[in-house]
Amino acid sequence: MDAKKYRILLTDAPENLSLWFNGTIPSPALSILAACVKNDYDLKTLDLSIEKNPWEKLKNTLNEFKPHLVGVSCTHTCQLNEVVAELKIIRKFAPGALKVAGGIIFSVFYEKYLREGSIDLAVIGEGETTFRQLTKVLAGRKDEDEGAGMPAPVKISASKALADELRAIDGLAFMANNELVKAAPRELLKNLDEVPFPAYELYPMAKYTSPTFCGSRAFGVIFSRGCNNRCKFCSEAYEWNYTMRKHSAKYAVDLIELLYTKYGRDIFVIGDTDFLFDRSWVLEFMELVFERKLKIKFHIQSCCGSVIKNQDLLPELKKAGLFEIMVGAESPFSDVLKNLKKPYSNPEVIDRTMKIIKANGLLLMTMLVWGTEYDTQKTLHEGLKYFDRFSDFVCPSPLTPYPGTPLFDEMKEKGKIFVTDYALYDQAHVIMPAGDLDYAATRRVYEFELFKFFNLNYKFYLKMFSKNKFLRLNQRAYVKLVWIHAFESFASRFGFSKKLFRHEEYGKVMSQRS
Template identity: 30%
Template sequence: MGKKRILLVTPPYHCGMLEAAGTWLPLGLVYLAGAVREAGHEVIIYDAMSLYHGWEEIACLIEDFKPHILASGAITATVNDSLKLCHLAKEIDPQVITVLGNVHPTFMYEEVLASGVVDFIVRGEGEETFSELVECLAAEDNPQKVAGLAFLKDGGPFLTPERPFVVDLDRLKPAWDLLDWSVYTYHPQPGSRLAIVSSSRGCVAGCLFCSQRLFWRGSWRARSPEAFVDELAYLRRVYGVDVVMISDEYPTRDRQRWQRILDLLLQRDLEIEILMETRVDDIIRDEDIMEKYRLAGITHIYVGVESPDQQKIDLFQKDIRVEASKKALDIINRADIVSETSFVVGTPDETKDSLNQTLELAKFYDPDMAFFLPLTPWPYTPLYQRFRDYIEDYNYSHYNLIEPIIRPLAMSRAELRRAMFSATGRFFAHKFARLETLTPYKRGFMLTVLQLLLERSYLASEMMSLLVPFKRFLKGNAS
């Protein structure tokens, strides 16, 4: 059996949203690398996205490394660049095997395979499927034996049986040593080293606009608290990580387990700031232990409010009450934890007046950070079928929660875009005008956010006129 050279690559996609907050490592590729390396294959991770490398640099690396297998992941917004990556690899070496995974290829495998540049799609959770595929190819065996794949056979897509999920997540071994750690940082904390870490996988919520329930088949599995905190301690000790983003959709689902994680963090005092998201209901449930959250290092919590209109919440099948969202944000704020949320706008009945009403209610909810995002029905979700008659933009690269793809009846997509950006700018102008009411910790954080919005954000040009008056806060802070 021959050993394979495997190149795991991120496509060079940028939209200006996540880049404003930090440089984020490709956790999925780190897990894949660990799985195939354990079998003895040679693997490197090339994070072209985080390095801001272009196609010429990617081509040079492919030519130098000469991979037998090139693999990447794709969400809907990045799939065009992922396909271009596979096409480039085939141009350089027609014999290279190309593999795509992650959410979009899992559900849109027919469309992806029709491109003619992807040999295999890993459907669903990737570690076991990808490592078995590599072993199969190394042995020159039949890939039909590998569960969890899609590929072309006899001129059409062929699916192997669905693969069961990994039962014990603690046994997976991410290849942290293959990353260039100097790249990854959290911009609100200059000089920081940022990791993304998983403590659980899956979500049991039924939100119609989300891909995660579909991808994880409505399941939820968790790592042990001890293994998770041990990993944070390792990243702190070996790589100097001082900020961690928990990648989970729902890390707090099991309160007993979550409390154990918080207790371990308190005991070990890792000096790590932790950013996370969770559900409104869990924040309300945990009101009595929010001080423990903060003492354990939780400094930033995102909760999905989505809308202050209960009818829209019900439309999205998001099982919360609007009054609960306000309560959850108040609880986070009282704990001196940065609160963040987003509001989905741009449904067919959206108007400038309704968007302004959402803005005013966002001010009342009083999160520290709020963003107004266009409704973006991923093409494999129930919401896509519901709104398909209103979709005007079919360029997947625009499915990035920045560019509106649906046209409301009362406004153009360009008008909606301007109104969204204006609402975000006016929200932050409202927050910055009230900086003196914030705690010293939050005031310092928001001053850094102001600078990032003006200098790095996708919103910068649209918001400049609204936020320039607040530059004096930066000057005062610097002095």
């Protein structure tokens, strides 16, 4: 058929993540895929995270647009229930559309969702090249409906020629004649600059806002994929095979400049796992920011070792706009650090890192992970106190065994995963017991220590009135989040549960005729 008549819908499910992620940026994966195919097909994007009535909007879009193919992605594990609900609506109101899914969940559990019919095709691993090749094959089918009506269902099993073409696409999995077909693995891109900028022009950019970072002025960006460290709980490092690949510094600053000039964004939350890892890259990044006279502010993440190694760059980075560094310190206890497979096991590395950041007048956000076999109530209590000495924000989370990580496999084998609802894998809910505690005791300890730390700590409330606007706004949002989770914990003494986002609306939509 005429490729321009092949209708593709890329839709992102809403997220039930309070105020942290829902509606802050377009889906990184889908917005890039949109850029890859926007000039070749009849493409529509739909981000349900910014819709007041997301399920009704999805139903109406399916009825009006009548897509041949619908692409979805599961950005966060805790978003899975919403993604599954999204797929059910697609199956009901667009039965002729091929459903293609990507992201780490579908890369790990592709067989489950293919066999049960939730999806027709799974993109495993890096998706840009796979999706381009897939759409070219599908849109090029001579027997494809070219009308404006709802397309007829495509049965891969009914066409040996189609199945053979799909088998030749690396990184793809599907069912053919009741058999699972998994093509060869997709090689990782060697040059990330081949990836186009996200297709922001296809999204209502004015709707994206970040309450924790000055609202509509802030925006999230990422200039690398993966991490060279092997922390056993990290799904991002696993997903990219424990390697880090970076866009060029020019690509990064070009993207910032686009968002700065076209969309009025001047505060950037940079999501690279270790921004300071490559010294020469950082130097070029700073040089370009100064050269282009970009009046921006930015938050970064970095590993302790990279902060120490590049501490002499922090004054110039601050001049370029750096205002905050987030470090994944995790714990001040050596046995815990070793168990997590952190790149260091000496707590003095953490201590030195925190002092360096604060000596440069930067905000410090410290991540704490609790729940290993070496953890106790004492390690949580002392860990919170330890990080609170220097940190502007201490962000504790229970150790979470994300699917696909070595931690998930280890804990599953040991029978220690007590929560199987992935909606609760949000770094706020206890998933498994810590140390010698049973699951119930682990929950009680975690909730009790966090309640004391946040509610009986005068510094926690003083920060809400800080003269530093970033500290003030972030802290107010953080207080809100703490109270949301505190209420949830006390309201669910016998087990956590999380309702589907806009579950009543979803029920009404699914009760309607297709």
